[in-house]
Amino acid sequence: MLLIRNAHELMEAFRPLDLRLFELPDEATYPLLVRDYRAWLETGGARIYLVYEDPDTHKPRGLIFRRPNARGAGGVSHMCNWCHSYGGPDEIGLLLAEESARRRVGVVVCRDLGCRERVEEAGDLAGRDTAEAKRRVVERMARFANEALGLDTAHAG
Numbered sequence: 586m587l588l589i590r591n592a593h594e595l596m597e598a599f600r601p602l603d604l605r606l607f608e609l610p611d612e613a614t615y616p617l618l619v620r621d622y623r624a625w626l627e628t629g630g631a632r633i634y635l636v637y638e639d640p641d642t643h644k645p646r647g648l649i650f651r652r653p654n655a656r657g658a659g660g661v662s663h664m665c666n667w668c669h670s671y672g673g674p675d676e677i678g679l680l681l682a683e684e685s686a687r688r689r690v691g692v693v694v695c696r697d698l699g700c701r702e703r704v705e706e707a708g709d710l711a712g713r714d715t716a717e718a719k720r721r722v723v724e725r726m727a728r729f730a731n732e733a734l735g736l737d738t739a740h741a742g
Contacts, residue, residue: 587619587638587645598636598645600736602683606632606649619645621719622726624698633680635698637726648730650680651689652696666693667725668700668718670707682734690733 589595592609595617599607610625617623622637636647663677664670670677678696681689695703700722708715730736 586621587636589615589617589619589636589645591615594645595636595647599647599649602686603647603649608632608634610634621701621723622698626697633696633698635726637723640720640724640727646727646730646736648682648726648734650682650698653679653681663693665695665700665703666729667722668695668704670695670700670703684734692729692733 589598592613592615595609595613596604596607608627610623611628612625619636619638622635624633624635626633631652633650633652634647635650636645638644639646660673662671662673665672665677672695676696677693679691679693680696680698681691684690694700701719704718704722705715708718
């Protein structure tokens with residue numbers, strides 16, 4: 586669990602490349618308690634922001650994703666790479682992150698980054714504790730950041 590004391594600390598979790606696009610969450614009050622992770626949409630809805638606790642360094646890490654329009658994907662269902670939930674293209678789809686100024690990488694995940702809620706719902710229905718499943722979701726987020734975006738565990742902001 587993370588405690589982010591102010592907006593400056595929150596911004597430090599993001600890469601310099603992302604800060605030109607950064608928009609603080611409207612509803613944020615500080616200190617900000619981040620349980621597992623926190624996601625929010627920018628005002629226009631074209632981008633979604635993610636802050637999570639890096640499993641290795643226990644420091645906040647932030648990512649910004651572009652949300653391509655879900656239209657045109659037909660009625661095909663997809664599985665989220667992070668929480669393994671299934672859903673239609675309006676629920677599960679491609680999110681893009683900038684690896685550099687010239688390259689974007691994508692991941693098929695819950696378009697609202699509502700993985701925690703989906704894991705909790707599935708656990709409630711099955712009568713299971715969800716702590717381990719939520720930990721694995723955050724580990725998958727960190728793996729994406731490390732492998733696809735080239736961030737290492739020493740990244741502190």
